[in-house]
Amino acid sequence: MAVSISHLGYNKISQMIFEWQAADRTSLMALFIVLEVSLHWFWCLYVWWQQDALNTYVNIHYLYPLWLGISFVGLFFLCMVKGLFHSSNDNDIVLSRWQIALVLVYTAYISTVIVMIGYSSLFAGVSLVGGAMLGMMLIKRRYAWRMFWLHIILMLLAIMSPYFGISLPNLRQLTVIHPMLESHNYLTYNEIMAAENAVAALAFENNVLNWDSISELQRSSAFFWRSTHLYLALPKAIFIVYMFRALLLVLDDSRFETLRHANQDELTQLKNRRYGLKKMKYALATVREYQDLSVMLLDLDWFKQINDNYGHDVGDQVLIEISQTLSQSLTDESIISRYGGEEFLVVMPDTKHDSAMVIAEQLRLNIAEHVMKIEGLADFNVTASFGLYTLTHEERDCIAQGYKTITQQKTVARTSPLIKPIATQRAESKIASMQKLPSDICQRLISIADKALYEAKHRGRNQVVSANEMWAEKEGGKQSLYKSR
Ligand SMILES: Nc1nc2c(ncn2[C@@H]2O[C@H](COP(=O)(O)OP(=O)(O)OP(=O)(O)O)[C@@H](O)[C@H]2O)c(=O)[nH]1
Incomplete structure (x- = not known):
């Protein structure tokens, strides 16, 4: 044009x-x-x-x-x-x-x-x-x-x-x-x-x-x-x-x-990564006291082969149709964005782990059952692997409490007695506005969902792996986002 x-x-x-x-x-x-x-x-x-x-x-x-x-x-x-x-x-x-x-x-x-x-x-x-x-x-x-x-x-x-x-x-x-x-x-x-x-x-x-x-x-x-x-x-x-x-x-x-x-992905018309992360931060800051928040990362399987076998245009078509399946299968409350090439991020505010697993499993089925009909090619299906993590409200409270203590200690240590009260007040109000959560929490959540996604690929693809269950098995139920695993 x-x-x-x-x-x-x-x-x-x-x-x-x-x-x-x-x-x-x-x-x-x-x-x-x-x-x-x-x-x-x-x-x-x-x-x-x-x-x-x-x-x-x-x-x-x-x-x-x-x-x-x-x-x-x-x-x-x-x-x-x-x-x-x-x-x-x-x-x-x-x-x-x-x-x-x-x-x-x-x-x-x-x-x-x-x-x-x-x-x-x-x-x-x-x-x-x-x-x-x-x-x-x-x-x-x-x-x-x-x-x-x-x-x-x-x-x-x-x-x-x-x-x-x-x-x-x-x-x-x-x-x-x-x-x-x-x-x-x-x-x-x-x-x-x-x-x-x-x-x-x-x-x-x-x-x-x-x-x-x-x-x-x-x-x-x-x-x-x-x-x-x-x-x-x-x-x-x-x-x-x-x-x-x-x-x-x-x-x-x-x-x-x-x-x-600025906010949309050109190809799929989903929200782009930047906007997805922004909305995720907002969801985390506004989540209510007793609500859990689930994060899902999904990646199409063998996508490189689709590109190699059928061409880049067909690959693009697959991305568009899978994005439509995502939008149709999920509720309006879910924040869906294209996170990378064939990777998608879904944030589900106020969604407990069991419900998130059901949603992810249903989404996996919908994608796998969707038939790609491309002119001049035999019909084919695409599958996706899922990594899921649910941040429970109990864990969120623990993180917030620990973070608050550390920030207060740092603020007190850094400031002179004269300006201490103002600096402490500022730090506290900033923390309060972020619901007392550390700023890198989104990246941590995504990185844990990514580990579960990696495990799903490792286990043979086309499946959902929960990071919560993964670590529960490994560590007998004890888990924390800010603990070295
Ligand atoms: N057609 C098309 N291809 C893309 C786009 N973005 C990324 N890709 C391709 O997606 C492919 C991703 O390949 P890999 O990371 O090896 O993943 P994969 O083949 O799906 O393998 P697994 O994830 O291990 O199942 C690469 O070939 C990229 O070139 C896009 O916008 N359009």
Whole structure:
């Protein structure tokens, strides 16, 4: 199948986004907000610096609480940005080039909006929604919607505030800094507004706009006209939200595809080894107190001969059909994965040894009875050998207890008296989250099932051998996963 470069690029970007940790995505969103907030902060600095010149037009007392608020917001989001450049193991930079490019482009856009067009709540509002949503997109879509509704509510409150006698600082008013010039140059939005306000000022006493006359103007204005602010901004905001929504849907599909490829075995469509092990770890961590867990490793017999006699394609077909037999014979609770070439791993949570033996025996029969019908070849059957091990809850408790004691001793020995309590706490909570089991337990379980599988091959193939029974025979019933055998 031909794959275009743009398709590859698109897959790569979406894969990168979803491999990102939530903390990094939050930090990126915070960085966008910091960029915007710092521009507002510098705008306040400029007004404060020019306060003598702006005194006639600007109620400077409103500037200080606004400036303070902006500073707090900026500092708050700056703290959130901290996680952006370092991953949990400290020195690795987690921002990739495309993310840096995204941040720079957004900065350039916001700078242009503020410097060229002047501060307008409409532009700033839309840019804020855009910037924050860009960050939100990288976290969760429901936040994008919440953010959108919050923005509308805030705008409504701002529109209605004068009717309740509330005066809010008006940043746009701060842009009125020059009287009209006799200039034929291109005028920016900011300059036009300045000119309009200067003209409007003629209508007021002493040719000066003051806050009382502004408040009077606000109260006398019809609610309908005041709310143009909202309904002019709304279509833009909805457009942005829908654009992001469409993007999210595309990314969701892409994420699903990426995860499918990452977890699935191409040939058999079973889960692959990596995912099988991950699910096994999860099953071990979530198994209940009185539940046993059984692990089964099965390997097709004389598979090399099938390849040699009939060809690799027939070998592949056999693997596909046996995988289907596995999926059909086992319940949904079983975790089935292709462990290696013709080897499969089955983990059965909450399954006692006797039940696991019955299941394995039935599976062996199903495989042996399955007739391979390949065009141009005589029908044939394939058999498989099984190694099985059941980790009983009693043994699991013993391992957990022993492991806990060893870990506590190590932690106490390694740490100084000052940091001992914290280190011990951390170690304990980590152990608790793993159900107090050592991290190599999965490999040990598989390796024991593998020994039983080896024994099954040795005994003549096409049979199930239980590691529990094997060691019970050898050691008179005494057995432990962490004891040298
Ligand atoms: N067709 C095909 N063959 C594979 C695949 N993966 C591994 N194999 C082959 O599987 C064969 C495994 O051979 P062996 O390990 O000798 O095992 P065996 O012939 O089944 O013998 P026993 O396990 O002792 O019964 C090798 O020839 C591999 O090339 C695959 O995806 N497709």
